[in-house]
Amino acid sequence: MPTRHPYLDGPHPRAFAHRGWHVDDLAGMENALSAFRRAAAEGYHYLETDVHATADGVVVVHHDASLDRTTDGRGAVAGLSWKAVSRARIAGREPVCRLVDLLEELPEARLNVDVKSDAAVEPVLAALRRANAWDRVCLASFDERRLARLRRLGGPRLLTSLGPRSAGALWAGARVPGLPLRRAVRGALAQLPRRHGRLTVVDRPLVRLAHRWGLEVHVWTVDDEAEMVELLGLGVDGLVTDRPDLLRAVLRARGSWPAAV
Numbered sequence: 001m002p003t004r005h006p007y008l009d010g011p012h013p014r015a016f017a018h019r020g021w022h023v024d025d026l027a028g029m030e031n032a033l034s035a036f037r038r039a040a041a042e043g044y045h046y047l048e049t050d051v052h053a054t055a056d057g058v059v060v061v062h063h064d065a066s067l068d069r070t071t072d073g074r075g076a077v078a079g080l081s082w083k084a085v086s087r088a089r090i091a092g093r094e095p096v097c098r099l100v101d102l103l104e105e106l107p108e109a110r111l112n113v114d115v116k117s118d119a120a121v122e123p124v125l126a127a128l129r130r131a132n133a134w135d136r137v138c139l140a141s142f143d144e145r146r147l148a149r150l151r152r153l154g155g156p157r158l159l160t161s162l163g164p165r166s167a168g169a170l171w172a173g174a175r176v177p178g179l180p181l182r183r184a185v186r187g188a189l190a191q192l193p194r195r196h197g198r199l200t201v202v203d204r205p206l207v208r209l210a211h212r213w214g215l216e217v218h219v220w221t222v223d224d225e226a227e228m229v230e231l232l233g234l235g236v237d238g239l240v241t242d243r244p245d246l247l248r249a250v251l252r253a254r255g256s257w258p259a260a261v
Contacts, residue, residue, distance in 0.1 A: 014238030028091035058082035
């Protein structure tokens with residue numbers, strides 16, 4: 001039986017602030033360092049974020065391939081130096097931060113990091129080594145080859161979520177009992193959307209099978225109160241949300257919000 005990863009020692013159900021706390025006075029500040037600080041101050045132990053690498057190999061906390069949507073800067077992150085990216089301001093207010101800055105700023109936080117580009121693979125792992133953050137980071141990607149490379153280079157100390165093929169095997173196994181798909185599932189966490197188009201992805205049979213296979217189920221991105229309650233009732237292990245204020249209220253009503261340390 002594999003050793004339980006320390007990432008999973010935090011509060012359960014796992015409440016993830018998606019790109020930090022970017023509601024109320026921080027509206028528009030997704031993936032800003034202030035948004036992550038605020039989420040931690042509001043009681044969030046788990047934070048979700050995304051990373052790209054600059055042209056000179058600096059890992060920056062940013063969702064899109066370009067700066068255009070969320071900052072006053074312009075251009076693809078991969079084509080710009082860190083010096084150029086650092087001049088951009090999120091919502092015109094705050095600079096883009098580096099992954100190492102986030103790891104150092106919030107040493108108690110657990111991070112779910114979506115690695116958005118192949119160029120970011122080795123720099124991300126270097127940042128984890130520098131911060132000795134293996135115990136508090138889970139890496140994710142929608143690219144199977146990228147995930148395989150992360151796992152190969154990161155070794156057994158690295159925790160990752162399922163890639164698309166493994167998620168598909170889990171979904172199929174929940175609908176056709178007895179399918180020999182367990183070996184096709186690579187990763188320790190199933191992080192899934194509730195639906196994909198018209199297809200329901202997360203339901204009770206999937207949650208039951210995932211738990212039988214030793215996988216937690218985290219669902220993204222859930223911003224509706226009724227859906228939060230429904231999913232928690234199905235037994236999911238975590239919710240990722242852009243409404244951390246609402247998710248906290250739901251968990252408090254259920255007696256599941258962790259007490260302040």
